[in-house]
Structures are given as C-alpha cells and as structure tokens.
Amino acid sequence: MITYIVRRILYAIPILIGVNLLTFTLFFVVNTPDDMARMQLGIKRVTPEAIEKWKQQRGYDKPLFLDPAAAGMNKVTDTIFWQKSASMFIFDFGYSDDGRSIEREIVTRMGPSLAIALPTFLIGLVAYVSFALLMTLFRATALDIAGVALCVLLMSISGLFYIIGGQFVVSKLWHLVPISGYDGGAGAFKFVALPILIGVAGGIGSSSRWYRTIFLEEIGKDYVRTARAKGLSELRVLFTHVLKNAMIPILTGVVVVIPLLFMGSLLTESFFGIPGLGSYTIDAINAQDFSVVRAMVFLGSALYIAGLILTDISYTMVDPRVRLS
C-alpha cells in the first residue's frame, strides 16, 4: 500500500513540473516583465526608468532561465524561473503586489473557505444522492419524469441567478441573515448558512441527474434481480445493495474535489464577502496581481493531483476487485 502511494506521488511530480513550466511560459515568456510593468504603471506614465524600478522592486529584473554573468550555482538560482517559479515546489509563494506574504494569506484564508465549502459538499452529497435514489425508486412513473424535468430546468439556470436570487429573497425580503460579511467562531453561522444553502441548491440539477443514471445502470444488473428474488423489499434493495455498488462510479467524481474544497468557491465567496481563497483569487484577477494568480494556479493543480491520488486509494478500499498494481 505504502509503495503504491509513494509511486503515485512520484508520478505527480512530472505533472506539477509541467504545470509550473506552463504558468511560467504564460506569465513571463508570452508577456515579458516589461509588458506587465507597462500594464501596471498605466500607459501614460511609462518611462524606461519607471519600468526598471517596478521590475527591481519585485525581483523581475533578472534573466529568465540562465544568468551567464553569475558564478557557480547562481547561474541557475539567480533567475526569475528559479526564484519565482521553481520555489513554489517548497510552497514558497513569495509576495503579492501589495507586499504581503502570499503563503500567510493562504493559511489564514483557508478557514473561511472551508467553513463554506465543506458543509456545502457534505450536505450536497447527501441531498443529491437521496434525491437520485427517490427518482430511481419511482422510476418510469410520472414522479420520476417530473424529477428529471426539474433537474434539467435547474441545471439550465445560471449559477449567478441562484446567488443573486437567494440573496434577494432571504436577505433582502425576509431579513433572515445578513447579505454579506464574515465573522470567526460561532458568529460565523449566520454568515455561512445562506451560501451553503445556495451552493447545495445550485448543484442539485446536474448532480442528481448524473447519480440517477448511475443508479439506473446499476439496477439492471443480475445481483439486483437476485436480491429481489430473495424477497427483499425494493427499498432495501436500493439502499443497501444498489447504493453500495453505485458508490464506485460516484467516488470518481466526488473524491477528486475534496482537496479542492480548500480553494473555496470563486463566485459564492465574492458575492457574500467571505474572506476566503476564492475571493482572494478574484481580487487578484481584478487587480491583475500576477504573482497571486500564479500561486493559486499552482496550489489548485497540486490539490487536484492530490485528489486524483485520493481517488485511486479510495477505489482500492471500496472495490476489492481493484488491485494495487
């Protein structure tokens, strides 16, 4: 088991190197630091001196890959690639444009992000699976058709509508919770309740429909017929036999997103003013703070790859047919 996990992690390294090279190319080769400086300083105030100063303040005045002037190891280490890109492998993200440590921001902002993303994920999973099981129970009846129609309708509505509509109805008309903001500790509940509710409601259409297809595929199999022939009730067949076997395809889609929960949700967080990583990313995009965007890209892919590894491990746990090879 441990060798398997170690090997999987070793496989991840070339992929992270690829991500790193790709972001480096995007941010430093396609657009040179000079372009970035011009953009940040504004078209009018650009002088060669101002650009040099801007680059020097941020450490962008070094050669890209190789510094032939330097001595020994400094040839490689005293470059933009080494200091800005390769350093991310030890999770050294450097500083944002306003001079704050990105690493510290990430650590402090993970909490609020998780406070929303984790309950949304858990409640959502239970809700979607139950709804899908209900539709499967009443399959090929008017209830099932109505359920599928509802799913298609819900998944055709823009995610922005759920947020704006929810904020309008719950916060503005009913005054149940504040429109936006965040508070630590127990006070957080009234701020996170609505984002969680909206997050769950927003995903119900596509997820429930997807799970329903999985259950329907499972229900046509032989073991289900055997279970019925033994005289088990339909409910028991569904909840113990079908649900257990359908876990395998469901796991593929579910486990992979667990590490990404740390990143939070871009839309929800910025609409509700939650100081999490999602709103951090949006602010960085709007302020064109490239170092933060680069850090988030790298962090996001690292978490995604962690999710892939977790998926493989969870397979071996739920499906005895899968061998660690």
Next chain:
Amino acid sequence: MSFTPVILWSDALVFLLLAAGIATAWYIRRREHLLLPWRRVAQSSVAMVSLLVLSLFIAVGLLDTLHYRAALPEQNNGETVYSPEVLSVFDKLVEPLRVRTEKTYSEPFAITLYAKESITDTQGNVLRDYPRLRYGGAHLADESQRNGDVAKRALLGALGGLLAGLLIALGCRRWLLQRNLPLRALLIATLAIAVLIGATIYLATAYHVLGTDKVGQDVLYLSLKSIRTGLIIGTVTTLVTLPLALFLGVAAGYFRGWVDDVIQYVYTVLSSIPSVLLIAAAVLIMQVTIDTHPEWFDTTAARADLRLVALCLILGLTSWTGLCRLLRGEALKLREMEYIQAAQSFGVSSMRILTRHIMPNVMHIILIALVMDFSALVLAEAVLSYVGVGVDPSMISFGTMINAARLEMGREPMVWWALAAAFGFMLVLVLAANLFADAVRDAFDPRLNRTET
C-alpha cells in the same frame, strides 16, 4: 444610403462554421445510415420544439453577424466617409429599439423615469417629480391611460402574431406533412411563439417592454444582442476544441507507445489546473497583449471582437482535454477490432486507417460532446464576465448585462428588470439547448440498442 460591409474575425469564423454545417448536412442527407439517428431526433416533440426555439435564436445571431459601416452624410474630397460605428443587419431591423434611448433607468412599460428629478414646468416652477420618458409611452396623456393601452396593444399584437403564425403553418403544411414529424407539438409551439413575438413587437413600438438600463438603452435590445455573443462562445469554441481533441485523442489511442505518453502527459497537465484559474490566467495575459498593442485595431468593435475570438480560443485550448480522453479510450477499443486489423494486414497506411476507419466510428461521441458542451459554455460566459475575464466590457453579452445590473442590487426600489431579462433569455436558450442535446444523445448513443427504424 451606401455602406461598406465589415467582416470581423468572429463573423468569418461563424461563416466558416455555417459552411461546415451545411456541408455536413448535405453529406448526411444522401446517406441513409447517417440519416437514421437524425430521424429519431425528428420524431421527438421535445427535441423539435427546442430546435424551433434554438433556430429563432440562431436566426437573430446570424442577422447580427452581417456587419457593415454606414456612409456619413459629409464627404471628404469626393470620397465617402464611413462611420466608425460597426452596425449589423439586425441593428438596422430593430433600429427603433437601438436609437430610442432614455436618460437612465425606467421600469418595463413605464412612461416615467425610475427616479424623481427636478422639473421646470411651463410656468417656471420647479417640481420634484418623475420625469416623462422621451419615447416610452410618449403618445399617452398620463399614467391612467397606460394599462388600457398596453392591454390593447398586447391583444392586437398577439392577434397579428397568431395570424402570421397560422399563415406560416399553412405555407409549410405540404413540406411538413411529407415528413414524420410531431406536427401537433410543432404547431402549438409555432403559434405560441408567434403570439409572443407579435405582442412584443407591437408593444415595443411604443414602450420599453423590458425597461431601460443605466444609460437608457432598451433592455430588450441588449438581450437580443447578447444572443450572438452567447452563440459564438458556444459554437466557435468547438472549432478549436474539435481538431485538437479529435487528432490527439485518436492518435494517442491508435498509436499507443510514446505518442500516447506525450499526449496523455499534455492533457493531464492541462486538466490538472482548475479551469477557471487557467482561463483567468490566459485571459489576463491576452489583456496585457491587447492593451500594449492598441495599433492593431481600427475600431472599438474590432477590438472587442478580437477579444471575443481570443476568449473562444482560450476556452477551446483549456477544454479539449475531456473529449480527448474519451476519444483516446474509444480508439483504444477500436484498434483491436477485426476490420482495423484487416486493414492493417492489407497494408493500408496508418493515416488512412485513422481517417477512413476510426474517425467515422467516433463521430457520435464528438456530436454528443459538442451539443452537451454548448449550454455549459453559454453559462460559463456569464460567470467569466463576472470574474472579470470574460468578453470586452463594451461588448453586449449576458455576462456584462448581469454584471452591470448587479451593482444596482442595493438600490431601493430594486432595479430588477435587466437581471430578469438576462437570466430569462439565458434560461430559454440553455434549456432549449439542453433538451435538444438530450434528444441527440438518446438518438446517437449506441448503448441504447434499438431495432426499430
């Protein structure tokens, strides 16, 4: 009035897509085995009604794609001078909607502005009151006549629409009867749509049916213009996705070995970056490039348009990986088939096996993936515009409409109509696309084995 046609980049791509679509339809038309699944789609009433709705959207989008610049009245040494404003045939058709701008917000069917202002009346007294609109309900003497007038116009317009709808149905009767189509559903849908359009047109001649936005533009006009942007994002993106996913996916699955390793590595790297972040990063880079080269564009429309095309390119480059993985899996399966092995032992070249034997057999996967992706892309546009990495702010799209209206959420009473219009139009477009995609998937999926013809 003279004009000069303008072909923007996105227009050219739309024409290319249109030509490809027509060519494919022509090709399929004469081959019975390819036509069969489409016949199944045509029998579904849900699919045909969604197709009807979609084709209305597409018609608006296509009319909005024929761009031109009108000649200005003054001349420069005998040479005609063209306006820097790029218009489309659709703009010309709905010119009253486009040019009748008010001062600022007004509600749907309102005859006054949304906020009170100081007005000087004929006696020179200054009053605080809601000023009358320049165009909306300008023919009415006061507010009390409005409801009756709206009802009268809606009824007359609906009757006109019903009549037009019946005429269209009668005109197409012979053509429709020869085919095996869900006639009743189509007839009801046509009449309902005709009534709606008729009423809207007649009402729109005297009112702002969906209100006006901050700078007084008609929201109905903005919503109709947004259709083209949404359609382009949903379709032109596939022009990028398709060749990449098809060639790389099929090659990886068929050749195996190092080709497979390299292609798998590339798509794993791309798909491991969360898509919004990758798109955001690429769009930020594109913005810097566009902003540092203002000399590339002669009109603002050209700049906004190039940004739209670049956005499609970026969306395509970041979203081909899913389809590529599917196609690789399918090619892995197909290469073990007897007919492929027969072709190999006859000495048919790999290129020919790929194009003649493998690609036709993965077409159903491509088609299903493309129609399913369309609605996701239309929805994604709105989200990306909100994040700030969508289309150019000067380009009319559902995303920019929602973004502008969102800032007015806090106002009392709330400015709701622009949001409602954008979400409503998006819902109709995406719902129709989703329903049509479902029907296409059901008809083409070989796992649902059918024996009937």
